[in-house]
Amino acid sequence: MAQAKEIISYYPPQYKKAAVIPLLDLGQRQNSGWTSISVMNEVARILEMPPMRVYEVASFYTMFNREPVGKxxxxxxxxxxxxxxxxxxxxxxxxxxxxxxxxxxxxxxxxxxxxxxxxxxxxxxxxxxxxxxxxxxxxxxxxxxxxxxxxxxxxxxxxxxxQSGRHSSEPKEGRTALVTEPYSTQYNREEFA
The missing domain is CATH 3.40.30.10 (Glutaredoxin)
Structure with a gap:
């Protein structure tokens, strides 16, 4: 409950219902990776909102698993x-x-x-x-x-x-664009020179 209270504290009191997504995520993490009806009902209770509104959010976003999943x-x-x-x-x-x-x-x-x-x-x-x-x-x-x-x-x-050993999204062979200095620097802004 302490984590839920901390999450809710980031929102103005009159807008605490805006915490529905982070609280559903917290509940899913605490419930072996899935958002059960009991998790949704608890989020509705904490946020003082109709359970149907929480069900709507949980069923709309694919990040919420409404059935048990593996580890x-x-x-x-x-x-x-x-x-x-x-x-x-x-x-x-x-x-x-x-x-x-x-x-x-x-x-x-x-x-x-x-x-x-x-x-x-x-x-x-x-x-x-x-x-x-x-x-x-x-x-x-x-x-x-x-x-x-x-x-x-x-x-x-x-x-x-x-998993290929590269460190970012650049090609394995290295950069293929923007590898040389620009043809002219006369139009560059001074703070970038």
């Missing part, structure tokens, strides 16, 4: 950039299905992994990618995907971000 919630992007990038997300999805023995929308028997196909996660330059809980795992290959799954099974910490 590791794997969301794989299967939109066009991830289909075309690297080895393609189809190959990553097949690798996950074969290695975990589940299809999208299912959870492993040990409740460790839930797999879900999702729309664009916004890391198109580093395709293909998956989101594991709050972490983006990018530039995947079947081999790096299997290593990630095995590390998670073993309780090891995984490295978020590109």
């Amino acid at each position: 590791y919630f794997l969301q794989i992007c299967t939109t066009t950039p991830c289909q075309l990038g690297g080895c393609g997300s189809t190959k990553i999805l097949e690798t996950l299905q074969d290695h975990l023995g589940i299809k999208p929308g299912q959870t492993t028997k040990d409740k460790l992994f839930t797999l879900l196909e999702v729309e664009c996660l916004g890391a198109c330059a580093n395709a293909p990618m998956i989101q594991c809980n709050d972490h983006y795992l990018e530039d995947l290959t079947p081999e790096t995907t299997i290593k990630i799954i095995e590390d998670l099974k073993a309780g090891k910490e995984i490295k978020a971000g590109p």
Whole structure:
């Protein structure tokens, strides 16, 4: 309750209902990764708002899981950039299905992994990618995907971000644009000179 009170304190008293999304997120994190009816009812009680309003928010945003998920919630992007990038997300999805023995929308028997196909996660330059809980795992290959799954099974910490060794979204070979000085600096603002 202390965390909920802290979140609510960021909002003016007359607008405390604006804390519905952060409180749903908090409730989901405290409830093994999913937003149950009891979580939604508690958020409604705390914010003194009709439960239906909380249900509407929770059902509108895809970040709220309204069914139980595994300890590791794997969301794989299967939109066009991830289909075309690297080895393609189809190959990553097949690798996950074969290695975990589940299809999208299912959870492993040990409740460790839930797999879900999702729309664009916004890391198109580093395709293909998956989101594991709050972490983006990018530039995947079947081999790096299997290593990630095995590390998670073993309780090891995984490295978020590109799995290819690059440090950002620039090409592996380095920058390909803006690699030389501008042709003229006479029009630059003085503070940038």
